[in-house]
Amino acid sequence: MAETSRVATLTLDGKTYELPVMSPSVGPDVLDIRKLYAQADVFTFDPGFTSTAACESAITYIDGDKGELLYRGYPIEQLAEKSHYLEVCYLLLNGELPNAKQMEDFEFRITRHTMLHEQIHNFFRGFRRDSHPMATMVGVVGAMSAFYHDSLDINDPWQREVASMRLIAKLPTIAAMAYKYSIGQPFVYPRNDLDYASNFLHMCFSVPAEPYHVEPALAKAMDRIFTLHADHEQNASTSTVRLAGSSGANPFACIAAGIACLWGPAHGGANQACLEMLREIGTVDRIPEFIARAKDKNDPFKLMGFGHRVYKNFDPRAKVMKESADEVLELLGVHNNPLLQVAKELEKIALHDEYFIAKKLYPNVDFYSGIILEAMGFPTAMFTPIFALSRTVGWISQWKEMIGDPQGKIGRPRQLYTGPVARDYVEVADR
Numbered sequence: 001m002a003e004t005s006r007v008a009t010l011t012l013d014g015k016t017y018e019l020p021v022m023s024p025s026v027g028p029d030v031l032d033i034r035k036l037y038a039q040a041d042v043f044t045f046d047p048g049f050t051s052t053a054a055c056e057s058a059i060t061y062i063d064g065d066k067g068e069l070l071y072r073g074y075p076i077e078q079l080a081e082k083s084h085y086l087e088v089c090y091l092l093l094n095g096e097l098p099n100a101k102q103m104e105d106f107e108f109r110i111t112r113h114t115m116l117h118e119q120i121h122n123f124f125r126g127f128r129r130d131s132h133p134m135a136t137m138v139g140v141v142g143a144m145s146a147f148y149h150d151s152l153d154i155n156d157p158w159q160r161e162v163a164s165m166r167l168i169a170k171l172p173t174i175a176a177m178a179y180k181y182s183i184g185q186p187f188v189y190p191r192n193d194l195d196y197a198s199n200f201l202h203m204c205f206s207v208p209a210e211p212y213h214v215e216p217a218l219a220k221a222m223d224r225i226f227t228l229h230a231d232h233e234q235n236a237s238t239s240t241v242r243l244a245g246s247s248g249a250n251p252f253a254c255i256a257a258g259i260a261c262l263w264g265p266a267h268g269g270a271n272q273a274c275l276e277m278l279r280e281i282g283t284v285d286r287i288p289e290f291i292a293r294a295k296d297k298n299d300p301f302k303l304m305g306f307g308h309r310v311y312k313n314f315d316p317r318a319k320v321m322k323e324s325a326d327e328v329l330e331l332l333g334v335h336n337n338p339l340l341q342v343a344k345e346l347e348k349i350a351l352h353d354e355y356f357i358a359k360k361l362y363p364n365v366d367f368y369s370g371i372i373l374e375a376m377g378f379p380t381a382m383f384t385p386i387f388a389l390s391r392t393v394g395w396i397s398q399w400k401e402m403i404g405d406p407q408g409k410i411g412r413p414r415q416l417y418t419g420p421v422a423r424d425y426v427e428v429a430d431r
Contacts, residue, residue, distance in 0.1 A: 012040055026061060043414045055242065056405065059092060059397050060233045067313035071231060072096070080320040085226040085390075086110060086196050089168055092231055092397040113169035114190035114199065116177070117147040124181050133178035133385045134263045140174050141167075142256035152250045154403055163251040164396045171389035172196070176203035179382050197223035200389075205377065217331050218376060221324045225369055228317040229387055231394025233310075237261040237268065241395040242402050243411040251399060258395045259388045268387040271370035272380045274305035275339070278370075283338060284345050295355055305367030306350055307360065314362045321368035322347075328372050343371050 006021040008031055017040050020032040030053045033044055046052045061070040069076040072091050079088055083097075090098045090106050098106060123143055127136050144166070145152060151163035177187050180203075188203045198219040206212030232238070240261040244254040262268030281290050293301040308315050334340055347363050350356045373383055402408055 010036075010040070012042065015040070027063070037414075043416070045416050049239070049413075054234065054239065054411070055402065056407070057234070057398065057401060058095070059401060060231045060394070062233050062310055064308075064310040064312050067311055067316050069232070069316050076228065076316050077320060080224055080227050080317075083227065084195075085223045085230070088227050088230050089393040092393050093164065093400070109165050110169045110196065111192050111199075113165050114173050114192075116170055116173055120144075120147060121177075121187065124177055124187075127181065129181070129184065131182065133175065133182055133381055134259065134388070136178040136181065137174055137385055137388060138256055138260050138263070140178070141171070141259055142253055144170070144252040145250045148252070152252075154245075154248060154250065160251070160400060160403065164400065167251065167255055167396055168393050171392045172200040173203060175382075175385040175389045176200060178385060179204055179378075182381065195219065195223075197226060201376075204382075215331070217327060221328050221372055222376075224320065224324050225372065225386065226390040228320060228365060229369075229390035231391070231397065234398075235267065236264070237391065238395060238398050241399055245399045245402050246408065246411045248410075251396070254399055255392060255395055258391070262388050262391065263384060268384045268391070270304060270364075271366035271373070271387070272383040274366050275370045275374055275380045275383070277304045278339050278342050278346075281342050281346075284341055287342065287345055287349065291349060291353075303346075303361070305370065306356070306363055308364045311364070312360055314360075315364045317365040318363055318368055321365050321372070322363070325368045325371045325375075328375050332375050334375050337375070339374060340371060343367070 005023060006029075007018045008021055010017045010019055017036065019036065022030045022032050024030065037043060044052070059072065061073075062068065071079060071088060072095055074091070074097075079091075083091075086107050087098065087103060089110075090103065120140065120143070123140060124136065127139070148163070148166060151159045151166060153159045173190050180187050186208060188206050188208075190199050190203060194202055194214065198214040198216075201214050201219060201222060202212060234242075237258040241254045241258040244257040245251075249257075265273045281287060290301065290303070293299045294303045329340065347367070350361060350363055356362070369387075370380075370383060373386065374380070378386070
């Protein structure tokens with residue numbers, strides 16, 4: 001619970017109102033305006049809620065000016081270097097890093113929940129063969145509530161736990177099946193002898209006709225992508241999950257809502273938009289043309305994958321992702337790929353051009369993750385589904401925290417109404 005030790009005063013129409021000042025463990029103080037409407041008959045106006053704290057949370061902290069991201073207090077750089085995704089999942093869900101026994105038990109439970117109910121295969125086949133994998137994922141994840149009736153009661157802690165395990169375990173299977181369905185290949189069942197990232201790559205790229213070897217370096221890079229995307233405070237999709245959950249909706253419906261929000265190109269679809277931009281540029285010799293357009297205030301063109309709404313410095317996740325990108329490109333030897341040549345040249349320009357440096361338009365995590373996934377062989381349509389399965393643990397952690405918040409209530413934003421005032425209905429013949 002945040003501490004309240006001071007008050008701010010608001011004077012309106014000759015009356016003074018006291019607003020408690022709440023102090024977080026780290027970050028800016030927050031004005032408590034919960035009683036403002038009742039006392040002063042006024043709302044606050046904050047489009048996009050960029051200056052409003054809608055909840056208390058102890059999960060993730062971002063300092064955009066410093067370029068800092070903490071999961072439960074741990075810097076993302078340390079976790080990406082020393083930890084792995086399932087350990088990070090345990091941390092986000094439970095607040096502390098697991099000991100050896102807890103880690104073994106957690107990994108065992110996740111691994112044994114990766115299979116889907118067999119009848120869900122029929123659900124996949126109801127989609128058009130050329131459906132975007134995100135469209136498929138929204139539908140299938142929402143439909144999980146029709147298959148797993150024993151984990152829908154949000155008031156039962158055990159059912160919440162089972163739903164959490166199922167979602168973390170099954171999202172890679174769902175994402176891989178969505179991919180396989182989109183390219184006309186048979187579904188590949190998960191394997192219990194593989195780690196989380198290797199299992200996902202196996203389900204995506206293996207075929208029944210021949211053995212498939214998961215390259216450890218690629219599995220490590222994929223695991224790092226999962227880790228870096230696991231949570232990111234109260235972003236649009238996380239806020240959507242919390243808002244849906246505030247109504248008492250079941251966890252599968254809430255996560256499906258988060259996936260739907262993540263699909264937007266301004267959010268989870270940014271890495272796909274970045275690769276599509278690289279394709280539009282096409283070749284290295286056309287880069288100056290697009291750089292000039294990006295600098296032209298009258299040109300609507302924007303360089304995707306550069307800068308970040310929150311980070312006013314270098315995105316800390318991008319530093320780690322750049323290392324992975326260099327390792328993957330070196331391993332796969334894809335330096336002659338025209339698309340990746342354009343990406344590397346753009347990166348060089350952004351890190352040295354005074355315009356980009358002055359505006360802090362550094363390559364962000366979407367830029368590098370798109371490069372890695374492209375090099376691995378994923379089509380751009382799969383970039384956002386991979387983001388979604390990575391972020392699932394963050395959504396669940398935020399959802400569970402919201403369910404347990406004694407101050408929680410159904411989300412109900414207000415508005416600044418600018419429509420017509422009350423008027424009388426006029427019969428159609430008299431209009």
